[in-house]
Amino acid sequence: MLQKRDLTKIQIMKPIFSFFTALLLFTSVQAQVTLDYYLPDDVEYNDDIPTPMEVLSQEVGEWHLRHDQLVQYMYAIAESSDRVTITEIGRSHENRAMLSLIFTSPENHARLEEIRERHLQLGDPEVSDDLDVSNMPVVVQLSYGVHGNEPSGSNSSLLVAYHLAAAEGEEIDELLDNAIILIDPSLNPDGMARFAHWANMHKSLNTLVTDPESREYTEVWPRGRTNHYWFDLNRDWMLVQHPESEGRVAKFQEWKPNILTDYHEMGSNATYFFQPGIPSRTNPLTPDRNQALTANIAEYHAEELDKIQSLYYSKESFDDFYYGKGSTYPDVQGSIGILFEQASSRGHAQETIHGVLDFPFTILNQFTTAKSTLKAALELRVELLEHYRLFYKEAVREASRSTIKGYVFGETADQARTFHLAELINRHNIEIYELAESISANGETFQAGRAFIVPTDQPQYKFITALFERRTEFTDSLFYDVSTWTMPYAFNLPFAELSNRQFNGNLLGERFDGTMESTGEVIGGRTRYAYAFEWDEYYAPRALYRLLDAGAKAKVATLPFSGVTANGERSFDFGTIMVPMGIQDDKMEIHEIIAQIAEEDNIKVYALNTGLSSRGIDLGSNNFSNLVKPSVAVIGGSGTNSNEVGEMWHLLDQRYHMPLTILDKSGLGGVDFSRYTVLIMTGWNYSDLSSNTVDAIKDWVREGGVLLTMKQAVQWANRQELADVEFVRRNGNGDDEETETRPYIKQGADQGAQVIGGSIFNAKLDLTHPLGYGFNDDDLTVFRNSTTFMEKGENPYSTPLYYTDDPLASGYISDENKETIAGTAAIVVSRFGGGKVIAMTDNPNFRAFWYGTNKLFANAIFFGRNIRGSSGN
Numbered sequence: 122m123l124q125k126r127d128l129t130k131i132q133i134m135k136p137i138f139s140f141f142t143a144l145l146l147f148t149s150v151q152a153q154v155t156l157d158y159y160l161p162d163d164v165e166y167n168d169d170i171p172t173p174m175e176v177l178s179q180e181v182g183e184w185h186l187r188h189d190q191l192v193q194y195m196y197a198i199a200e201s202s203d204r205v206t207i208t209e210i211g212r213s214h215e216n217r218a219m220l221s222l223i224f225t226s227p228e229n230h231a232r233l234e235e236i237r238e239r240h241l242q243l244g245d246p247e248v249s250d251d252l253d254v255s256n257m258p259v260v261v262q263l264s265y266g267v268h269g270n271e272p273s274g275s276n277s278s279l280l281v282a283y284h285l286a287a288a289e290g291e292e293i294d295e296l297l298d299n300a301i302i303l304i305d306p307s308l309n310p311d312g313m314a315r316f317a318h319w320a321n322m323h324k325s326l327n328t329l330v331t332d333p334e335s336r337e338y339t340e341v342w343p344r345g346r347t348n349h350y351w352f353d354l355n356r357d358w359m360l361v362q363h364p365e366s367e368g369r370v371a372k373f374q375e376w377k378p379n380i381l382t383d384y385h386e387m388g389s390n391a392t393y394f395f396q397p398g399i400p401s402r403t404n405p406l407t408p409d410r411n412q413a414l415t416a417n418i419a420e421y422h423a424e425e426l427d428k429i430q431s432l433y434y435s436k437e438s439f440d441d442f443y444y445g446k447g448s449t450y451p452d453v454q455g456s457i458g459i460l461f462e463q464a465s466s467r468g469h470a471q472e473t474i475h476g477v478l479d480f481p482f483t484i485l486n487q488f489t490t491a492k493s494t495l496k497a498a499l500e501l502r503v504e505l506l507e508h509y510r511l512f513y514k515e516a517v518r519e520a521s522r523s524t525i526k527g528y529v530f531g532e533t534a535d536q537a538r539t540f541h542l543a544e545l546i547n548r549h550n551i552e553i554y555e556l557a558e559s560i561s562a563n564g565e566t567f568q569a570g571r572a573f574i575v576p577t578d579q580p581q582y583k584f585i586t587a588l589f590e591r592r593t594e595f596t597d598s599l600f601y602d603v604s605t606w607t608m609p610y611a612f613n614l615p616f617a618e619l620s621n622r623q624f625n626g627n628l629l630g631e632r633f634d635g636t637m638e639s640t641g642e643v644i645g646g647r648t649r650y651a652y653a654f655e656w657d658e659y660y661a662p663r664a665l666y667r668l669l670d671a672g673a674k675a676k677v678a679t680l681p682f683s684g685v686t687a688n689g690e691r692s693f694d695f696g697t698i699m700v701p702m703g704i705q706d707d708k709m710e711i712h713e714i715i716a717q718i719a720e721e722d723n724i725k726v727y728a729l730n731t732g733l734s735s736r737g738i739d740l741g742s743n744n745f746s747n748l749v750k751p752s753v754a755v756i757g758g759s760g761t762n763s764n765e766v767g768e769m770w771h772l773l774d775q776r777y778h779m780p781l782t783i784l785d786k787s788g789l790g791g792v793d794f795s796r797y798t799v800l801i802m803t804g805w806n807y808s809d810l811s812s813n814t815v816d817a818i819k820d821w822v823r824e825g826g827v828l829l830t831m832k833q834a835v836q837w838a839n840r841q842e843l844a845d846v847e848f849v850r851r852n853g854n855g856d857d858e859e860t861e862t863r864p865y866i867k868q869g870a871d872q873g874a875q876v877i878g879g880s881i882f883n884a885k886l887d888l889t890h891p892l893g894y895g896f897n898d899d900d901l902t903v904f905r906n907s908t909t910f911m912e913k914g915e916n917p918y919s920t921p922l923y924y925t926d927d928p929l930a931s932g933y934i935s936d937e938n939k940e941t942i943a944g945t946a947a948i949v950v951s952r953f954g955g956g957k958v959i960a961m962t963d964n965p966n967f968r969a970f971w972y973g974t975n976k977l978f979a980n981a982i983f984f985g986r987n988i989r990g991s992s993g994n
């Protein structure tokens with residue numbers, strides 16, 4: 122029944138004829154959508170299964186679904202149907218439930234564990250030949266909403282769940298008899314919550330506003346794409362640095378689905394995209410058969426989308442190169458990952474070049490390709506299962522032919538960093554062992570019990586190769602994302618490839634179980650004189666912050682020294698933290714915190730009973746610099762890079778247990794900077810800062826503040842004459858050179874080829890510089906995804922980190938950029954009044970898995986003010 126206020130609404134009909142499609146696309150009046158709009162009209166539905174309207178009192182597409190409503194409906198479906206089971210596989214950072222539902226016939230549910238075990242055996246070449254795939258179900262996982270502000274996927278998951286639970290007839294019975302269907306309805310609950318709140322709070326209740334300039338369609342920073350710490354979870358499948366990924370990757374490994382779909386949205390003026398993507402950009406480790414099957418499955422999407430007259434395309438954009446994405450992660454594991462991209466209404470209904478795109482239509486498309494995927498899975502079931510079997514058979518065959526028999530890695534001085542790489546590897550069903558015997562390889566020595574070893578002769582051989590390989594040759598020069606991720610470089614860990622001659626079974630110790638026992642201890646017990654601990658361990662910054670936060674007085678050694686410990690005389694390196702007990706206010710508390718950091722931060726603390734050193738400086742020397750508790754702020758907000766700000770926030774909050782104040786760029790006018798010791802600015806644009814704010818920042822630096830500028834912010838600092846940096850212009854751009862004409866069609870590729878999407882470079886670090894404390898090797902690999910190039914500083918002591926003359930370690934870089942970057946600076950320190958301006962061209966905290974350079978960032982925070990000299994203005 123229409124009430125009076127509903128008279129302006131119209132009923133949307135299913136788009137059977139083009140007339141209705143036109144009506145659908147061009148209406149700007151609020152649509153009264155019903156379930157019939159979405160569901161196929163030749164299917165009967167079981168009345169006992171609750172519809173979304175019956176549970177939520179609103180129709181799919183009427184509002185942007187809140188995450189709690191999604192959870193409510195999924196539990197209601199699971200309770201009402203014997204085709205469904207539901208489990209919570211984790212909690213998001215903001216404590217929202219991560220759900221996994223399994224849909225199959227009640228008969229299959231009764232023997233689900235048996236089906237799962239048999240399915241996994243198909244990926245085990247030792248037994249897979251004995252299996253008959255003709256009677257095995259296909260496993261499909263439908264994954265939704267990894268980007269929170271791409272809502273049509275998660276909203277459509279209600280329709281899929283309802284359809285699978287309530288549809289009746291031969292077609293659904295055949296599907297459920299022959300398929301195990303896993304649904305993850307929201308991969309990013311916190312982002313979904315942010316976006317739904319934004320879209321709903323701006324919705325006009327009687328007449329939808331379709332003007333793209335409306336606030337409804339222009340979300341504010343940091344927007345809903347990312348998770349709580351503003352990370353892109355669709356880069357985290359391989360890295361697994363967030364709780365949202367942990368549960369989902371564990372579920373993938375538990376089931377090894379034959380198809381995994383990943384539902385996204387793109388620009389509002391686009392149409393619909395399904396994979397295959399750009400063929401030349403497929404990762405070479407992915408077999409051709411994967412892309413062929415993807416193309417076979419694509420025919421099913423085309424057929425269903427043709428029926429509803431929806432425009433679509435494939436092959437022209439997106440790619441399958443980086444294995445950290447949901448649609449690519451499966452491709453290196455015998456599965457088929459499929460990316461869908463729907464033009465976004467980004468709110469309830471928005472004007473586009475194709476007319477008004479309303480939210481229900483975007484949901485309809487996503488529901489349609491869920492059905493086409495399931496139809497394809499059913500009809501291609503045997504091919505998909507054979508592909509899975511063959512993939513792993515080929516993988517172990519390749520492993521047996523490989524000259525690399527194992528990878529060993531480990532840093533004796535940093536157990537936590539070594540552990541975290543082992544932990545990452547272990548999450549992907551890869552066998553990894555503690556090193557049982559010390560060995561030397563690749564010029565490095567790996568100590569038994571302090572290193573790990575990954576034998577290559579195992580089914581996940583290809584995935585292991587993807588994690589460890591260094592690649593500098595590419596068939597295409599364009600990348601949708603990073604071009605490399607060599608893990609031991611990211612973790613800055615010594616590693617070696619072991620040949621047949623070097624590898625033997627005796628090297629394999631206990632299988633790694635994913636846990637780490639702390640090796641921290643207080644050597645020598647309580648002391649009346651001083652404690653000392655080195656800065657090498659990954660969690661040393663957390664330990665130091667605990668001490669400073671409790672009011673401890675601590676110093677950092679700017680020169681090496683030796684001390685007498687309970688284990689005898691010992692040398693302490695640059696950057697050692699020393700806590701003299703005689704000058705502490707609350708000595709009992711300091712003793713307790715020392716014990717705590719040994720246990721919880723994995724720190725070896727040495728009790729020293731005398732201030733006299735046999736070599737190097739004595740403990741009362743001026744070459745121990747006093748430390749102050751850092752108070753850190755970063756400028757965030759519109760115009761800044763939320764990923765990079767989020768990475769810092771995550772590092773300080775999650776790993777170092779330190780507060781980070783995020784200042785909003787638009788509200789800097791009243792900020793009293795004097796309460797901070799460190800101010801951080803990263804990409805992108807600071808040209809709109811008021812002159813008052815710029816003056817306030819300058820005054821604060823003059824008074825002794827440490828300004829850490831990164832990437833594009835370096836250019837801003839230089840324009841303000843805060844930093845003293847010379848930028849390098851790229852070769853071959855001189856004005857006097859005659860322009861070489863190029864075919865118009867090459868424009869995109871030529872420009873794209875000059876982008877550094879993400880590559881790894883060799884740099885040299887000055888281990889005597891405060892920014893180099895805690896590193897043991899002056900060779901450091903850094904991650905770069907920008908084209909800001911700095912000359913080395915004029916002052917010879919102001920460039921603690923610079924690129925080598927032939928710096929590419931792994932990844933893509935154009936010949937022009939390769940020439941330009943050689944020998945340039947990665948960090949330049951300038952003096953400004955009594956303060957410091959640190960300029961970094963790279964991102965030391967990239968995606969939370971670049972553990973190897975986090976300490977550069979920590980050093981800037983803790984020791985930036987202790988840097989002496991350097992060039993100045």
Ligand SMILES: [Zn+2]
Binds near residue numbers: 385
């Ligand atoms: Zn997306």
